[in-house]
Amino acid sequence: MTDYADEQRNELEALESIYADSFTVLSSTPPSFSITVSSEGGEEEENVELTLKFTYVASYPDEPPLYEIIAQENIEDVDVTGILTLLQEQAQENLGMVMIFTLVSAVQDRLNEIIDQVKTRRQQEKIEQEKEAEEAEKVRFHGTPVTIENFLSWKAKFEAEIADLRRKKQKEDEQSGKSKLTGKQLFETDHNLDTSDIKFLEEAGNSVEVDESLFQDLDDLELDDEDDPDYNPLDLESD
Structure with missing residues (x-):
């Protein structure tokens, strides 16, 4: 007949020695304890951690112990679910033998796999970021x-912007009364501009004298009648 109590007592002593820093007795009746398991090889901010609680049933190890996760850190819920499934599988495979060390070791391996995946994902993200930065630098x-x-x-956008600027400028000029006319437009609107300077001087009391010596006598100029825009041969015949 199997002495379940003796097997459980011997396993507890061994577990307390193996997991000295993470083993905690929670109760003696029924025997219950916790073991904290952490990933290995990761950076401090990347480590994942679980605290497993085990409770012996009367017929353990012929029956699996009760187990649950009572604390977790840096681990996603989907991974927690996977670990509970792993514990169930390992417990069924090891019935008839003390199994806590085997169960904890399986969880330890799974946490290491998770941290390796995290490191791989972060490294891939870093490579992608560097690639994007390189492409941006090339552009x-x-x-x-x-x-x-x-x-x-x-071109269409540029021409539209130029046309808009011209419309705004024209509108501003119209509003400020600064619309500019060409010289031709000024004379067309005011025919007195050609004599305005002379009239201004006369009104100011200044006489305007013309030095005729500066101008050549028209009789001395050799001009062809055809150069005269008013020349008409029929006028000469009539005379």
Whole structure:
């Protein structure tokens, strides 16, 4: 006949020696204890950790112990569910033998796998970030390749902006009364501009004298009648 109490007592002594820093007795009747399991090989901020609670049933190890996760750190719920499934599988495979060390070792291995996945994912994210930064740097130095489509799009946008600026400028000039006329437009609107300077001087009491010696006598000029825009041969015949 199997002495379950003796087997349980011997296993407890061994577990307390193996997991001295993470083993805690919770109760003696029924025998209950906890073991904290942490991942290995990760950075401090990457470590994952679980605290497992085990309770012996009367016929352990012919029956599996009761187990649950009473604390967890840096581990996702989906991984917790996977670990509970792992414990169930390992317990069924090891019925008839004391199994706590086997169960804890299986959980330890799974936590190490999880931290390796985290490290791989973070390394991949770092590579992707470096690649994106490199591509952005290339774009900054080389610019956008010019194609017919993007050139025409830029040209249409540029012309629209210029037209808008011109409309705004014209509107501002109209509102401020600064609309400018060409010299021709000024004379067309005011025919007195050609004599306005002389009239201004006369009104100011200044006489205007013309030095005729500066002008050549028209009789001395050799002009062809055809150069005269008013020349008409029929007028000469009538005379």
